[in-house]
Amino acid sequence: MFLLLFLVLLASPAYAAKVLIIGDTQFALVSDVVSEIQLGLRTQGKEYATSEIKGRLGAVVEREAAQIVVALGMDALSEAMRLPPSVAVVYGLVVVPPKSGRANITGVYMSPPVSEYVAAIRKYLPSIARVSVVGSPNLVKGLLTSEAAHIDTYHVTSSAELVSTVNRLQGARSLLLLPDTSLLTAQVMANIYLFSFRNNIPLLGISEANVKQGSLFALVFDPKTVSRQIAEKVQAILSGSEAAEISSSPPRRYNLYVNSNTARKMGIAIPDEMLKKAKKVYQ
Incomplete structure (x- = not known):
């Protein structure tokens, strides 16, 4: 037994x-x-x-x-x-x-829908008004919801096309690059930050590291x-x-990260409410 x-x-x-x-x-x-x-x-x-x-x-x-x-x-x-x-x-x-x-x-x-960025801008930074969204067709389709009235969308399929597309956006109010790691190489990001500061167009980040590097703010998954x-x-x-x-x-829920130094250089006033909401503010 x-x-x-x-x-x-x-x-x-x-x-x-x-x-x-x-x-x-x-x-x-x-x-x-x-x-x-x-x-x-x-x-x-x-x-x-x-x-x-x-x-x-x-x-x-x-x-x-x-x-x-x-x-x-x-x-x-x-x-x-x-x-x-x-x-x-x-x-x-x-x-x-x-x-x-x-x-x-x-x-x-993990990635926030574009509507989350639009909502944050409308709440804290209404003077920015519009967001230029650049990304691969699949990510645009997956992360774009019903905020078409507040965004301009640009589809790209390569890193070279992404950089050339961004360089034509000198009149944009803000810029959001969707998180495609095959497109957002270190060299691409260096070019985008250079464009952002030369043209006084805030870049919206997708990670805390982006904010440390100079993005105005980012929404990061909790x-x-x-x-x-x-x-x-x-x-x-x-x-x-x-x-x-x-x-x-x-x-x-997302954690908010803010770069107040970028805001200061671009003449963007970050309200106290946004600074208090932020998990971390980079000076």
Whole structure:
């Protein structure tokens, strides 16, 4: 009897988990997000580094009898996209919603919709009035909502086209480059900052690093908020909802970073309310 019980336990998945959380956990940001997701779940998820499951995620899912894979980052998401459609995928820590025909998928993307920048300008800096948005067609489509009355949109498909397009915008009131890493190289950004200061056109950043470099302000995703949203989506699927019925979404909250030195050089008055709202103000 003891031997039979031992063989049954040996054949069963060890610490089987309904939820697998995959990501580059050697990085502090990813590790913190994983911890926050775990806190938000009513069932314990099992964590794997992306390098551990590369090329064999399907086998791990089968062994664990997992129902949901949380994929944090593009490498993890690429692995998860190969899973059979019966396995739900919830993504996070990706810039924009992935292009996919996969039905059983939802998640939280990091980049703010253009409407968030327009709302911030209308609230704090109404004199700027309009935003010139430059980006690849896919990002424009994914991040542009209903603020057409306050923006001018320019589609580009290469770094060279991006730079040449921006150089024709000397009359713009402000400039927002959508976050396409294949276009926004270090050399491109150096050229854009030079254009911004020469023409007194504020650049709106997409990261804290951008603000340190000279962007007027940036809206940056809040990791704890994103983690909670991911956990909510996972919990909804565990409770019976289909991933396809749960819309992918941007973060509910952003951290504001402001460069008051850039504002001063461009003659832009930053109201106290905006400075108080900022998580950090670079002088």
